Amino acid sequence: MFIDSHCHLFYDDFKNDLPEVISRANSSGVKYFIVPATNHETARQAIELAEQYPSIFVSVGFHPLDLSEFSTDRLALIEKMILHPKVIAIGEIGIDYFYDRSPQEYQKEIFSLQIELAIRTDLPIIVHTRDSVHDAVEIAVRYAKSYPEWRNKGKRGVFHCFTGDKAQAKTLFDSNFLISFPGPVTFKKSTMPDLIKEIGIENIMVETDSPYLTPVPFRGKRNEPSYIPLIAQKIADTLNISIEEVGRITTANAKKLFNLPI
Numbered sequence: 001m002f003i004d005s006h007c008h009l010f011y012d013d014f015k016n017d018l019p020e021v022i023s024r025a026n027s028s029g030v031k032y033f034i035v036p037a038t039n040h041e042t043a044r045q046a047i048e049l050a051e052q053y054p055s056i057f058v059s060v061g062f063h064p065l066d067l068s069e070f071s072t073d074r075l076a077l078i079e080k081m082i083l084h085p086k087v088i089a090i091g092e093i094g095i096d097y098f099y100d101r102s103p104q105e106y107q108k109e110i111f112s113l114q115i116e117l118a119i120r121t122d123l124p125i126i127v128h129t130r131d132s133v134h135d136a137v138e139i140a141v142r143y144a145k146s147y148p149e150w151r152n153k154g155k156r157g158v159f160h161c162f163t164g165d166k167a168q169a170k171t172l173f174d175s176n177f178l179i180s181f182p183g184p185v186t187f188k189k190s191t192m193p194d195l196i197k198e199i200g201i202e203n204i205m206v207e208t209d210s211p212y213l214t215p216v217p218f219r220g221k222r223n224e225p226s227y228i229p230l231i232a233q234k235i236a237d238t239l240n241i242s243i244e245e246v247g248r249i250t251t252a253n254a255k256k257l258f259n260l261p262i
């Protein structure tokens with residue numbers, strides 16, 4: 001069994017065939033879905049899906065590429081949504097210097113503000129980085145150190161689509177954060193397998209980031225959660241363990257991180 005720890009099933013890409021997408025995923029062993037919103041509107045949409053599908057859980061927050069949608073009033077709306085029983089994390093939050101849509105200092109400020117929300121509400125975080133792992137790790141770890149009660153509660157967050165190095169991964173693990181790997185782990189030139197070899201499987205999860213980052217051999221097409229076994233198989237081959245073992249450990253990690261009632 002697998003959990004897709006990061007898939008944006010609220011996007012229009014899935015508007016016409018979500019029931020089929022879910023049932024295809026179920027057939028390939030993917031039984032639960034963590035759906036991270038990107039702003040207050042997609043948070044509303046994600047919660048609607050979670051009310052329709054028992055297997056969908058939601059995280060709420062403002063994505064670093066969606067900060068034009070951000071306001072303190074809207075963050076207050078997000079904070080109210082946390083009361084919903086299917087909301088299990090704050091995210092996706094973070095920093096993105098690749099597209100650099102908002103000033104770097106502003107991105108760091110709103111990232112910090114949302115970590116403070118997670119600490120206040122005792123939830124884990126789902127972190128997005130692009131060309132920004134160094135700053136995002138620094139901020140998240142600083143908060144983990146300043147708030148030991150939050151940090152020591154269990155696993156406290158995930159850096160998704162992780163592209164940092166071994167030292168950064170180790171720093172995150174020491175502060176009770178996990179990392180997750182998507183489709184690009186299957187790409188020929190990916191450096192992710194080298195990193196996975198160095199860090200092992202204990203602190204990792206699998207994700208599709210659907211509809212983006214489609215794994216080989218479907219690269220270029222829409223991504224969907226039923227492709228999780230392709231990612232898990234690559235990790236299994238990399239570590240010379242069985243795909244069942246990858247499923248068992250990554251599922252346990254996701255259950256523990258998000259405190260899933262399953």
Ligand SMILES: [Zn+2]
Binds near residue numbers: 161
């Ligand atoms: Zn992301």
Ligand SMILES: [Zn+2]
Binds near residue numbers: 006008036092209
């Ligand atoms: Zn995402």
